[in-house]
Amino acid sequence: MVKKKGILSIVSLLLVSSLFLSGCSGEKTGSSEAKGDNKTITLLVEGGSPAFKVAKETAAEFKEETGYTVKIESVPYTGVYDKLKAEVASQAGAFDVATIDILWFPALAGGLLPLEDLMTDDLKNDLFPGLVEGGSYQNKVYGMPVWTNAKNLIYRKDLFEDEKNKADFQAKYGYELHPPTTWDEYSDVAKFFTKDTDNDGKVDMYGTTVFGANNGDAVASWLDHAAQAGAKPLVVGDKGKVLVNTKPYVDSLQFLVDLLKKDQSVPSGALEMASAETSELFWNGKLAMMLAWGHFYVPSNDSKQSKVAGKVGSAPMIGGGAGIGAVPGPWYQVIPSSSKKQEIAKEYLNFIYEKNELFMKTLGVAARKSVFERYSTQQGYEHLRPLMTTLSGPQTQNRPAIKEWQEIESEALIPAVQFALSGEKTPQEALDWAADVIKDLLPPQ
Structure with a gap:
């Protein structure tokens, strides 16, 4: 929950720890899906994360259903963003699916495949408020949620x-x-x-x-x-x-x-x-x-x-x-638009969505309301009912989907909080200062 947000700055202490571990790199896939000469899709995930564990756990079943092998490339948290950013720039087709933090959509959306055709009404109705919006940028949906939290x-x-x-x-x-x-x-x-x-x-x-x-x-x-x-x-x-x-x-x-x-x-x-x-x-x-x-x-x-x-x-x-009110910390699966296997990548997103309860078992949260409901009555998951109330709270909302957000956070908001807590500035003085910094970071209107 950054640059680790929400769960991400702390899950090294939790049951799903070791987010900084990096695993073996999967091979890049560049051949045409139509030719069928390379029945492999490459998945980019954070090493040691719930996404990594679920991908490993389900790879054999996906291959049995589709004939496609899932190659998992796992890297540290910031490595996921860095590799996807490079992929957006190069259009190399190195990755077919990636699991990403909500914070990265503004910077990466230009290189992601829109997913409106996957977002059925039934699917949307099984998600918490703001979860579809959190995986969108400029009114296009790019992310299939895998878990949310607050x-x-x-x-x-x-x-x-x-x-x-x-x-x-x-x-x-x-x-x-x-x-x-x-x-x-x-x-x-x-x-x-x-x-x-x-x-x-x-x-x-x-x-x-x-x-x-x-x-x-x-x-x-x-x-x-x-x-x-x-x-x-x-x-x-x-x-x-x-x-x-x-x-x-x-x-x-x-x-x-x-x-x-x-x-x-x-x-x-x-x-x-x-x-x-x-x-x-x-x-x-x-x-x-x-x-x-x-x-x-x-x-x-x-x-x-x-x-x-x-x-x-x-x-x-x-x-x-x-x-x-709270600021959620959801994660999503996305498909780079440079993928040469987009149709099978979409199948993989739907496949993982149907396996959403595996994230509940691994992490203690998921994306689907139906999964929350089912597990909320089970021993050890007593946190889910209160969390559902928080996620549906009237003031619960995402951070702004703007490209400048990470700069705003690091250069204005983090220092402002520290100024106030240290006593160097009053809260009003600290936030007046932050407002001036933010105005300089935003593009002219």
Whole structure:
């Protein structure tokens, strides 16, 4: 969940770890599909990722059904983008299918095959809001979704159900202790659980964390709250209007600053924290709550990975004045337009779509609502029902599909979050600065 987004900056800690591993390279295929003299398709995936595992698991069945061998070329996360970017430029026909991050569509769409003919009404109706849009660029669909995800509230169920905690919280705040649903409740609960549990004079349990690390995880986390405060669309509006220094963005950044500076209910090293550091603290029993990618619930209940296994609950993302909102982190399969085997590549996309539950088994999330529904009643998948609520939230929305996004994130938004959390600038000052940077990065209107 960058340059690793959402799950991607942290899945090395999860059951589907080892995203940086690179595997053997598949051979390039350049012969004509019509001639049938090379019944191989080449798939580009991130090494060690769920896409890699599902591709390996299903390759034999696809060959049995179609006669085509699936050659898997696996590379590190950034290598997928680099290789596809080179393919778009060279049109070499090296890859027939690739699995990509939502963030890359604006830069790669010019070299991808439109997939409108695959996107039937039945297929679209089985996907969460925004998932088709996330795989589109300039009103053309280029991506078949394989999984989606968003941040949920993951919390220490044992702490929330403790009778003494319940009585003490009621006495202090005047309402019943429960998994928070609003900013105010979240702040109260975070303060309540920040304490010195062993009476040595030092805080050893924090209510939650704030993401301030030098990566896109910090931006996505802050934008979750901006969406909750009413931001829509995110960061850049119609005709390139820069929105980032308006009230929802300022209020949401102030909310994070207050958790760190005013309430002191998060560890002081916020500028070094994102998903990986947060999950490690939570799994080691040092946090009462975390706003983390939905599938983090799975390792949180694994005794091999977590000291609090069996004591963890999941709830929907908290809401602000505009309701529940989050920035999803979906991935998609695409077909480079340079592929010389486009028809069999389309068959492969449909084949993998029908196998969507394998991503649920591998990662703990999938793309299809029907898969979420089926698994949500099974033990170990208790995070799915809350995640469905978050993914369908009124303010849940994708980042803007603009070519300048990665520059905007790295040159304007990440520094702005750090300026505010460090105290170097107020949230308004930080975002005014970011707005000026973004205006320089966008093309003239």
